[in-house]
Amino acid sequence: MTPELKAAVAFLMELPKPFACGLRHARRFAPKLLTAMAFLGWEEPDEYLAMELVAKSADGLADPPAAIGVRIEDLRPRHIVVRDRAKPAPQTPPQAPCPTHPGLEAAGCPQCAAADAMDRQRRELDAAKGIDDESARKALEAMLANRGPQSRAARGREHAARQGAQAREEASKRDAYLRELEALSG
Numbered sequence: 088m089t090p091e092l093k094a095a096v097a098f099l100m101e102l103p104k105p106f107a108c109g110l111r112h113a114r115r116f117a118p119k120l121l122t123a124m125a126f127l128g129w130e131e132p133d134e135y136l137a138m139e140l141v142a143k144s145a146d147g148l149a150d151p152p153a154a155i156g157v158r159i160e161d162l163r164p165r166h167i168v169v170r171d172r173a174k175p176a177p178q179t180p181p182q183a184p185c186p187t188h189p190g191l192e193a194a195g196c197p198q199c200a201a202a203d204a205m206d207r208q209r210r211e212l213d214a215a216k217g218i219d220d221e222s223a224r225k226a227l228e229a230m231l232a233n234r235g236p237q238s239r240a241a242r243g244r245e246h247a248a249r250q251g252a253q254a255r256e257e258a259s260k261r262d263a264y265l266r267e268l269e270a271l272s273g
């Protein structure tokens with residue numbers, strides 16, 4: 088087996104689920120894949136090739152890995168695939184933008200959700216250390232009132248307290264905004 092054939096077999100077996108081929112399909116499709124690649128400007132199996140082969144959903148396929156054989160036959164030239172992938176998805180401005188992340192919808196804003204999750208995690212860590220929001224706030228106030236040379240740990244706590252306060256403020260802004268929207272539509 089040539090190194091190229093071996094790489095193609097490995098590539099087919101490592102496709103994302105549910106398209107990952109078993110050895111039987113991978114061995115059957117690998118020579119066909121190499122031929123198509125040589126014709127279509129694919130020097131090696133890369134992430135674009137993987138994306139292209141699994142781009143169409145597996146809905147309705149009884150045996151998704153078997154469909155890879157057909158998709159190899161329909162493979163497009165690499166430069167076309169790369170060109171199409173590089174196009175930004177058409178963007179529609181959000182109807183009800185998040186007050187903190189104006190490019191995103193307020194309802195289910197993923198950035199707010201991420202900030203919430205970070206804050207929750209921080210609070211859990213703090214709770215494990217016996218620090219609640221109130222004591223974190225007091226510690227922050229005390230630190231601000233008493234500026235002086237700070238230890239690294241103190242700076243870390245201050246940073247965490249600031250981040251937490253900011254995340255909570257953003258979350259409450261968004262909640263208020265969503266309540267307003269609800270009131271308007273209801």
Ligand SMILES: [Zn+2]
Nearest residue numbers: 185188196199
């Ligand atoms: Zn947001």
